Every structure is written in C-alpha cells, then in structure tokens.
Amino acid sequence: MTVTIRYFAMLRQTAGRDHEVITLTDPDASPSQLYDDAVARHGINLDRSIVRAAINGRYVSWDSPISDGDEVVFIPPVSGG
Amino acid sequence: MTVTIRYFAMLRQTAGRDHEVITLTDPDASPSQLYDDAVARHGINLDRSIVRAAINGRYVSWDSPISDGDEVVFIPPVSGG
C-alpha cells in the first residue's frame, strides 16, 4: 500500500520537501515506524516524544493502524497563538 | 461643629434629599453615630453591617474621628460594573 507523508514547519525545512509518497510492505506499519524511517532518511533531529501523529487530518496515537491511501502528518510542538 | 452628609442611590431616595448639614454637639461623634441618627431621622432600613462610611471622598472605619466641615457619606453595597 502507499501513503502520503506531508511535512510542515521545521520538518518541511529539514526534509527538504512538503510531501512524499511512501510504499509500505509491512501491513502492520504504524505512524511511529514511519516517523523513525523519516528521521533516518532525512536526518530529522526532533525526538518522537515531543512529536504527535495525525492521519487524514485527525490526531492519532503512534500505534494506530494505517490504511492504503492515508495521509500521515508528523506534528512538531505547535507554537501558534 | 457642622458636617455635611451626602446621600446617594437608595439612601437619597429614602432620605428624600441629596445632602443635609448637621450640627454636632458631641466632639467625639463618629460616622456610626451619624448613621444611627440618620436611620432614626429618615426611616432608613439598611443595616449598618452592609454599609460603609466615607469622609471627604475616602473610605474610613465607622469609628473614625470627624472634624468640623467634613463631608460624610454612607455607602450602601455598590452595584456597578
């Protein structure tokens, strides 16, 4: 299955892209695995303990299931307001 | 000595006047005595425990000294804001 990862803010800057399409071979892949892979692939230096995961525009837990076609986003500590 | 008592709000309505000039014979008269006299004189039905006293535009305690020419005001529970 394929998922789209979108990057925002400092993650977009570090990854050098606003999104990427990833093919997953492991049907039990979770957002936490995707994040760890992205960290390795792009040299992201933001510890997962301070990041949150979202799928299709909703916050989810790091071990949530992922479906084909999902949009996955990693949310660094927000600083609006 | 003489003092001016000014009345506001419900006390003005009950007393039927916005001020009156009182001649005091007791040099140790306090705002509490003046209030008790005013209650008797005008049929005021507001217990002194919920009223505050002011002299010359400042809150004072009920046993404060009074001087000739002072302006004394009794302050019912305020309801601004």
Next chain:
Amino acid sequence: MIDVPQPVGFTITEERILPTALRLSEQIIAEHPEIGGVVTFEGRVRNHHKGRTVTALEYSVYRDLAIREGERIVRATVERLELPVAIAIHRVGAVPIGEMAVWIYVGGAHRQAAFEGCREIIDEIKRHVPIWKHEWYGDGSDEWVLGNPQ
C-alpha cells in the same frame, strides 16, 4: 472620544463607551509594540435580571470616591503584575439596554498577566467603586440593586 488617562487610568463618563473603546484598541496596538497579549472586558446592560425583564437602567455615582477607588485599583493591579497598559472606563447615568456599562483594556507582555489583571480590575471595581444600579422592570416596578457587601 472620552478623555481617559493613558496608558494607565480610570475614568467615569456619561457618554457611550464603544467609540472610545474601538479607537483606543487601534491606538494602543500601534503605540505599544512590547505588548504580546491584550485582554478586554465589556460589561453590558442586560435585558434581564434574576428572571425579570429589565426595561431601563440608570447608574448613580459618588464621583470623588469612585475616581479615587478606581485609580487605586488600576494602579495596584498594574504594579503587582507589571502591566504596561491598563485602562478602565465606567459609564454612569441612563444606559440603554445592550450598551456597555464598563470597559476594561489590559495589555501585558504575556497573556497570563493580562487575563489576571483584567479580571482583578473588574472584580475590584464591583467591590469598591461607589456606583449603584437602579433598574426598571417590565412589570412597572423598579429597584436599587444591592451588590454583595464587603
């Protein structure tokens, strides 16, 4: 435009507050770039009070003491919380339903102090400033509203 001491002050007026509030909001924002958070409170004349319809309302004031207490309250809050801007305006006389009776504007470097300051000022005004509300009701009766005694 109501004449109100800036950036820290308290005033009593018989005019409508809204035009001054809108103008000051713009002006202070332009003059105080160090402010990060602004909290305002608008106290308005409601059309109901304890289940009764309010048709008219008038505030009486003992002006000398009101100004002294209002200024004391605003200054004390500003000093305690180190606020760059704090302004309070209380309207007196007849105030139409729906219009502002009181307006408080508090600016701080951060939002916590602005929230705390704004709330403290309105709470203290309601406790200590000698202003009294006279309400007229839909059934033809009227009443001097008694606040909670201090």
Next chain:
Amino acid sequence: MIDVPQPVGFTITEERILPTALRLSEQIIAEHPEIGGVVTFEGRVRNHHKGRTVTALEYSVYRDLAIREGERIVRATVERLELPVAIAIHRVGAVPIGEMAVWIYVGGAHRQAAFEGCREIIDEIKRHVPIWKHEWYGDGSDEWVLGNPQ
C-alpha cells in the same frame, strides 16, 4: 471582512484581523442583548522573544487539522460553560510586528464564564492547533519556535 462562523466558530485567515474584530464587536453587541459580559483576547506579534529583537514572523499551518481542532476546542468550551457566543480567528502567513495573530471573542450571560471560556480557548489553541511560528531576528538568524509539547 473575514468570513467567520457565528455565533460559535473558529477560522484561519491570511488577512488582517483588526477590521473584522472591530466590526464583529459592534455587530454581536447589537444582536445578542442576553450577553452581560464579553471577554476578548488579542494575541499580537511582539518585537522581542526571549531577549532577542524579532524583525519578521511567519506562521505555517496544517489547515485541515487546524480547523478541526479549533472548532472542537471552541465547541467544547461553549458547551461546558453554556456560552452564547465564542469566536476565534487565527492569522497565518507573514504577520507584521504589532499586528494581531489571534483574536478570541467570548460572550456570556455573566462575566465569570466569559473569562474562563476565553482563557480556555486560547490555552487549548496554543496546545493543540497545528500552527508553527517562524521568527527572524535582528542578528540575521531565524528559528522555528517550538511550543511546549503536550
């Protein structure tokens, strides 16, 4: 005029907030005579951050999630505190120093709920709405500001 759901809603905009805030303040006051107390919060772009001079600032947003979280926050507060009016607007993109980044308007029958609601909404927005601040400083450096993680 920014298009914002009324009397309860949250929106994201790239426009200046002030004209909308001034207009809504007048409009809501006219349309909601049951409101006794209004508390507003203006969050503004400061010219300083942790001792450094800020020369420019830009907010990034993940819009789908931001709208969903913002609406959830405002609705939850309105329901908990039974507020007739609660509106929040967050600006994104480049925001000049001194201008509003966020504006929150909360009207309640009484002031306590309005204060509590306004504060809860801004606190929750700062915790959960995916918006990030990119600051540029006087010394030529820049930084993505990290909020406190939840």
